[in-house]
Amino acid sequence: MPLKFYNTLTKQKEIFTSINRDEVRMYTCGPTVYNYTHIGNLRAFVFADVLSRTLKYSGLKVKQIMNITDIGHLTSDADSGDDKMTKGLLREGKTLTLKNMRELAEFYTESFKKDLKTLNIKDPSGMYFASDYVKEDIELIKKLEDKKYTYKTSDGIYFDISKMPDYGVLWGGMRNWNKEGARIVENSEKKNPEDFALWKFNNKIGFESPFGKGFPGWHIECSAMGIKFLGEQFDIHTGGIDLVPTHHTNEIAQSECATGKKPFVRFWIHNEFVDTGGEKMAKSSGNFLKIESLIERKINPIAYRFWLLMANYHTKVSFNWDVLEGSEIALKRLYKLYIELGKKVGKIDINYQKKFKEYLEDDLDTPRALSLLWDLIKDETVSPADKKATILDFDKVLGLGFENLKEEIIPENILKLVGERELARKNKDFKKSDELRDKINSLGYEIKDLSAQAGSSDGPQISKI
Numbered sequence: 504m505p506l507k508f509y510n511t512l513t514k515q516k517e518i519f520t521s522i523n524r525d526e527v528r529m530y531t532c533g534p535t536v537y538n539y540t541h542i543g544n545l546r547a548f549v550f551a552d553v554l555s556r557t558l559k560y561s562g563l564k565v566k567q568i569m570n571i572t573d574i575g576h577l578t579s580d581a582d583s584g585d586d587k588m589t590k591g592l593l594r595e596g597k598t599l600t601l602k603n604m605r606e607l608a609e610f611y612t613e614s615f616k617k618d619l620k621t622l623n624i625k626d627p628s629g630m631y632f633a634s635d636y637v638k639e640d641i642e643l644i645k646k647l648e649d650k651k652y653t654y655k656t657s658d659g660i661y662f663d664i665s666k667m668p669d670y671g672v673l674w675g676g677m678r679n680w681n682k683e684g685a686r687i688v689e690n691s692e693k694k695n696p697e698d699f700a701l702w703k704f705n706n707k708i709g710f711e712s713p714f715g716k717g718f719p720g721w722h723i724e725c726s727a728m729g730i731k732f733l734g735e736q737f738d739i740h741t742g743g744i745d746l747v748p749t750h751h752t753n754e755i756a757q758s759e760c761a762t763g764k765k766p767f768v769r770f771w772i773h774n775e776f777v778d779t780g781g782e783k784m785a786k787s788s789g790n791f792l793k794i795e796s797l798i799e800r801k802i803n804p805i806a807y808r809f810w811l812l813m814a815n816y817h818t819k820v821s822f823n824w825d826v827l828e829g830s831e832i833a834l835k836r837l838y839k840l841y842i843e844l845g846k847k848v849g850k851i852d853i854n855y856q857k858k859f860k861e862y863l864e865d866d867l868d869t870p871r872a873l874s875l876l877w878d879l880i881k882d883e884t885v886s887p888a889d890k891k892a893t894i895l896d897f898d899k900v901l902g903l904g905f906e907n908l909k910e911e912i913i914p915e916n917i918l919k920l921v922g923e924r925e926l927a928r929k930n931k932d933f934k935k936s937d938e939l940r941d942k943i944n945s946l947g948y949e950i951k952d953l954s955a956q957a958g959s960s961d962g963p964q965i966s967k968i
């Protein structure tokens with residue numbers, strides 16, 4: 504089976520081949536580090552991780568680059584509003600200097616890296632701060648200037664989209680998309696409402712440039728860094744679906760017009776959003792769920808990764824605590840069944856491996872891959888040792904952490920109390936059952952009764968608090 508991915512550029516599922524046979528070059532838009540990363544953002548990174556792991560599972564070498572946006576991103580994805588990093592500095596009562604901006608960025612980048620580790624997201628081949636590549640931004644803008652794609656207004660240097668006949672192909676050629684989305688605020692000096700800033704002037708804080716002091720536009724960062732680390736044309740670019748109409752559309756425009764080469768990127772692959780309904784999720788409001796929020800609720804963060812994999816990356820998912828807790832119960836059950844397979848690791852079951860690969864290579868069908876994992880566990884024709892080897896093989900892509908699972912030894916006195924509580928529950932003596940639960944908690948263990956929804960016929964799950 505060939506690898507196939509849905510390409511936002513062509514609006515269809517296509518067979519994937521890399522430009523250079525021996526290596527896939529992939530760029531992932533990183534976070535804007537003016538605040539903590541929220542769990543919605545992290546879907547973009549779990550998705551890119553699964554994509555990169557799948558490419559490797561298929562035998563390909565992958566060079567994955569990620570930028571860290573530590574300058575230039577305004578509150579509107581287009582070019583209006585405040586600078587997000589400046590907002591971060593003001594929020595934290597720090598003076599506006601480039602040094603403080605960098606410190607703020609480093610603080611939130613460390614926290615982001617911790618989140619990646621917690622979610623078993625593998626480090627990309629390179630992760631770079633945008634502020635270290637301003638020279639490259641300036642060079643790219645100069646190239647565009649030489650080719651007459653730019654003009655100057657009182658607040659910056661702009662890209663004139665009317666000079667590029669196929670501007671907006673990623674967005675389906677809908678030149679008027681912004682009329683619907685109303686994301687571009689009119690700027691009377693712009694020649695076209697969709698024109699975007701390559702450089703924004705700022706005489707208080709910023710970098711020196713031939714155009715004047717200021718900051719590169721957010722879009723130019725990713726073009727310049729993509730070209731620097733992966734070349735003028737590369738294979739894959741990822742990001743959340745919200746980046747399609749502006750950020751990625753403008754990356755294509757700048758890059759292709761500066762280099763004269765089309766396409767800048769062959770496969771644009773985007774993840775859908777995590778919708779949190781009642782739970783707020785905007786970094787700008789400061790009120791959002793982060794990995795810490797899961798840990799505070801004593802939920803294993805891998806349950807979040809597991810929950811994300813239950814849906815295809817094209818599907819919008821609605822987060823709430825109930826679904827996450829359900830996913831944690833199912834994950835714990837999976838872990839328990841895995842541990843019960845014993846210590847011996849046998850041989851990978853080739854038939855299961857073939858199917859697993861087939862599902863993932865079909866546009867990362869993780870829901871099918873997970874259901875295959877459950878089938879394997881239930882399959883009595885496969886020996887426990889071979890199941891173990893096959894699960895470990897699947898986990899190269901799933902990243903659920905089977906390899907590091909250790910059997911948790913529950914002390915006898917706790918098991919005895921759990922047994923007594925089960926009996927009380929059976930006899931509908933809920934008062935006694937609650938008292939026993941409290942006692943178990945006070946001894947440092949928690950008990951979770953598996954719901955029918957998690958598909959369990961087992962007893963309760965006991966784990967250390």
Ligand code: AMP
Binds near residue numbers: 534546547572745774
């Ligand atoms: P940002 O830190 O805002 O630059 O975003 C980092 C990544 O997270 C980008 O790829 C966004 O498209 C993505 N993203 C932002 N919000 C969500 C969300 N609610 N669900 C999924 N991805 C998101």
Ligand code: ZN
Binds near residue numbers: 533725
């Ligand atoms: Zn980007």
